[in-house]
Amino acid sequence: MARPKILVVGAGFAGVGCVRRLERRLGAGEADIALVTPFSYQLYLPLLPQVASGILTPQSIAVSLRRSKKYRTRIVPGGAIGVDTKAKVCVVRNLAGEIVDEPYDYLVLAPGSVTRTFDIPGLADNARGMKTLAEAAFVRDHVISQLDLADASHDAAERTARLQFVVVGGGYAGTETAACLQRLTSNAATRYPRLDPRQIKWHLIDIAPKLMPELGEKLGLSAQKILRDRGIDISLGVSIAKAGPEEVTFTDGRVLPCRTLIWTAGVVASPLIKTLDAETVRGRLAVTAQMSVPGRSGVFALGDAAAVPDLTKDDEAAVCPPTAQHAMRQGRKVADNVIASLRGRPLQPYMHKDLGLVVDLGGRDAVSKPVGIELRGLPAQAVARGYHWSALRTNVAKTRVLTNWLLNAVAGDDFVRTGFLARTPAALRDFEYTDAYLTPEQVREHTEAAHLQQK
Numbered sequence: 001m002a003r004p005k006i007l008v009v010g011a012g013f014a015g016v017g018c019v020r021r022l023e024r025r026l027g028a029g030e031a032d033i034a035l036v037t038p039f040s041y042q043l044y045l046p047l048l049p050q051v052a053s054g055i056l057t058p059q060s061i062a063v064s065l066r067r068s069k070k071y072r073t074r075i076v077p078g079g080a081i082g083v084d085t086k087a088k089v090c091v092v093r094n095l096a097g098e099i100v101d102e103p104y105d106y107l108v109l110a111p112g113s114v115t116r117t118f119d120i121p122g123l124a125d126n127a128r129g130m131k132t133l134a135e136a137a138f139v140r141d142h143v144i145s146q147l148d149l150a151d152a153s154h155d156a157a158e159r160t161a162r163l164q165f166v167v168v169g170g171g172y173a174g175t176e177t178a179a180c181l182q183r184l185t186s187n188a189a190t191r192y193p194r195l196d197p198r199q200i201k202w203h204l205i206d207i208a209p210k211l212m213p214e215l216g217e218k219l220g221l222s223a224q225k226i227l228r229d230r231g232i233d234i235s236l237g238v239s240i241a242k243a244g245p246e247e248v249t250f251t252d253g254r255v256l257p258c259r260t261l262i263w264t265a266g267v268v269a270s271p272l273i274k275t276l277d278a279e280t281v282r283g284r285l286a287v288t289a290q291m292s293v294p295g296r297s298g299v300f301a302l303g304d305a306a307a308v309p310d311l312t313k314d315d316e317a318a319v320c321p322p323t324a325q326h327a328m329r330q331g332r333k334v335a336d337n338v339i340a341s342l343r344g345r346p347l348q349p350y351m352h353k354d355l356g357l358v359v360d361l362g363g364r365d366a367v368s369k370p371v372g373i374e375l376r377g378l379p380a381q382a383v384a385r386g387y388h389w390s391a392l393r394t395n396v397a398k399t400r401v402l403t404n405w406l407l408n409a410v411a412g413d414d415f416v417r418t419g420f421l422a423r424t425p426a427a428l429r430d431f432e433y434t435d436a437y438l439t440p441e442q443v444r445e446h447t448e449a450a451h452l453q454q455k
């Protein structure tokens, strides 16, 4: 008899957590495991701002999926572009651009999320995200280009505009990005003697009244004070009304000539979720506490892409926030539930109490709240870096990250632009492939046509 096929989509915190547990707990003859992923690594997203600011090299947070001989999962190199849960087929566009059908008995959907955008004129073409390794590398090159161009320019207005940098989004991703990049550009003063450091200005804006509300009142204010003391201009209750290639218009009416707009105003579930035509909760796939998708046999979903009920809260409608800490734990629990389904045992609900938050603001600046304890400065930084370091999956990745941190602390920044992405289109959709997906009707037409061909 053919072995059951388990197909996992997405090699992030959730997908890799699931696959590694399946490999450990399932006998080789019990099921075939396959993983659909466009990249050959798991991206450690929380350290992405440190790649953008050059503290870490891109490779150090790209954790290899092929590190060990024990990894027996078949890797399908490509992106899933649609799912037909009736035919039990996942449609994949592979790296060569060919469409491949992957039939499954059990499907685990962990494609994460993409940058959330709004219908703001010019945003999609002029803002850059902070969600993929390519985006972080692009932002780094772009920021250093602005320093180089301002340094070389004889036009005072152009110099001023190139030295204005705007980050939208006061969550941890945006705050860390602004903080780490501001440190990079303020360190530039020693390497760009023609630039006036007082002209370099970072603007962090958010429509909400507070930065990182998860930190609580006191710690949130500490983070704001650290950033303001470093010269970052924070505007709360403000967003972007219009984004152009050479200026940004804020909703409070200010118009800022600038060439850099980094957009980190939240995430939405991967567009793959819509192809299922199933119930969603604010864009995330609705799932049970066991992370199965109601009415779709053998389908599970988790991580940023799914609205997993948060059983630690009294509110019945509460769902787990989109964080790595939940995604990796959900990955392991989904693996256990897939195995339980295979063996005809009852499924277990997911439950995890938040362990807190760590926010690395670069250098010695940080705020952390591990298990409710508020920390600032060096102790917070030690907890933040210690937490990330221990969460990296392989010893090679751990060594790379530690070596990079030490090297950066001793030798500082090098202001190198790779130039690889200088002439590629750099809009959000180009980096996050948001227009690659089929509609539910196209998925059905495709699987029906493939079925007829087989007959």
Ligand SMILES: Cc1cc2nc3c(=O)[nH]c(=O)nc-3n(C[C@H](O)[C@H](O)[C@H](O)COP(=O)(O)OP(=O)(O)OC[C@H]3O[C@@H](n4cnc5c(N)ncnc54)[C@H](O)[C@@H]3O)c2cc1C
Residues within 6 Å of the ligand: 009, 010, 011, 012, 013, 014, 015, 036, 037, 038, 039, 042, 043, 045, 046, 047, 048, 049, 078, 079, 080, 081, 110, 111, 112, 113, 130, 131, 172, 173, 174, 270, 272, 302, 303, 304, 305, 322, 323, 324, 325, 326, 327, 328, 358
């Ligand atoms: C800058 C930044 C900083 C952050 N800092 C923190 C932090 O400090 N602490 C914290 O807990 N969380 C943090 N997060 C959030 C955290 O990274 C996410 O919640 C977590 O990565 C979600 O895990 P996931 O497995 O659902 O998705 P991801 O880790 O994003 O993985 C999804 C994977 O699926 C792949 N994929 C996407 N579409 C497809 C497709 N169609 N087919 C196949 N594969 C696909 C992607 O390439 C990716 O590898 C941060 C996020 C960002 C962007």
